[in-house]
Amino acid sequence: xxxxxxxxxxxxxxxxxxxxxxxxxxxxxxxxxxxxxxxxxxxxxxxxxxxxxxxxxxxxxxxxxxxxxxxxxxxxxxxxxxxxxxxxxxxxxxxxxxxxxxxxxxxxxxxxxxxxxxxxxxxxxxxxxxxxxxxxxxxxxx
Amino acid sequence: xxxxxxxxxxxxxxxxxxxxxxxxxxxxxxxxxxxxxxxxxxxxxxxxxxxxxxxxxxxxxxxxxxxxxxxxxxxxxxxxxxxxxxxxxxxxxxxxxxxxxxxxxxxxxxxxxxxxxxxxxxxxxxxxxx
Numbered sequence: 001x002x003x004x005x006x007x008x009x010x011x012x013x014x015x016x017x018x019x020x021x022x023x024x025x026x027x028x029x030x031x032x033x034x035x036x037x038x039x040x041x042x043x044x045x046x047x048x049x050x051x052x053x054x055x056x057x058x059x060x061x062x063x064x065x066x067x068x069x070x071x072x073x074x075x076x077x078x079x080x081x082x083x084x085x086x087x088x089x090x091x092x093x094x095x096x097x098x099x100x101x102x103x104x105x106x107x108x109x110x111x112x113x114x115x116x117x118x119x120x121x122x123x124x125x126x127x128x129x130x131x132x133x134x135x136x137x138x139x140x141x142x
Numbered sequence: 143x144x145x146x147x148x149x150x151x152x153x154x155x156x157x158x159x160x161x162x163x164x165x166x167x168x169x170x171x172x173x174x175x176x177x178x179x180x181x182x183x184x185x186x187x188x189x190x191x192x193x194x195x196x197x198x199x200x201x202x203x204x205x206x207x208x209x210x211x212x213x214x215x216x217x218x219x220x221x222x223x224x225x226x227x228x229x230x231x232x233x234x235x236x237x238x239x240x241x242x243x244x245x246x247x248x249x250x251x252x253x254x255x256x257x258x259x260x261x262x263x264x265x266x267x268x269x270x271x272x
Contacts, residue, residue, distance in 0.1 A: 038232065041225070041228050059265075062199075092179070096180060137194045
């Protein structure tokens with residue numbers, strides 16, 4: 001009894017065992033996509049600055065809009081916009097996947113893998129489709 | 143004995159609030175704004191593509207037109223609330239030090255409100271033609 005008390009008293013100072021965290025599990029697709037969903041969400045959070053700059057520049061006048069166009073047309077701007085497009089599509093499809101899971105559908109092992117793969121393939125396909133349509137639109141009459 | 147001991151008072155049960163005193167409100171709001179976000183995101187992509195390669199005057203005309211302006215306002219406000227909840231969840235997951243957590247939560251609110259207000263103001267300015 002005294003021994004037990006001594007050990008529990010020490011317990012506060014001793015390093016307690018922790019519950020297993022991410023690094024102990026084998027990486028799985030659904031797990032990676034859960035992480036990517038959070039990362040794309042955080043990226044879109046700051047990507048909102050890009051959208052804000054766009055509409056504020058339009059409201060400010062031709063010079064401000066020209067500055068925005070010059071930036072977004074540059075290599076860095078194009079990379080940012082491409083990344084923003086993909087993050088937006090990935091987060092949207094990932095969100096739809098989560099909404100489906102919220103209804104308790106698609107949770108079987110094969111189903112959830114299919115849904116997760118659809119998010120990856122779908123987000124890349126949608127991003128490329130948007131950019132192809134975008135470049136076609138750019139080629140049209142100005 | 144089969145029933146778990148009831149720790150909450152009847153009032154607490156009726157209000158449906160847990161230890162965080164906020165219940166599942168944010169959880170549900172995140173789902174509502176995500177559903178709206180799907181529709182609004184598709185609309186935003188269409189609007190953005192329609193503006194490509196056009197000059198400033200055309201951009202002003204399109205962004206300021208009533209249906210586009212309303213969609214843009216809805217996208218900005220809906221996204222702002224969605225990203226405020228999302229970033230709050232990230233902060234609560236990773237920032238454990240009390241003062242830093244409080245500062246991060248405040249910074250989240252300030253950032254979201256400032257960006258959304260500026261973007262909404264720009265849309266309104268375009269639409270009212272000032």
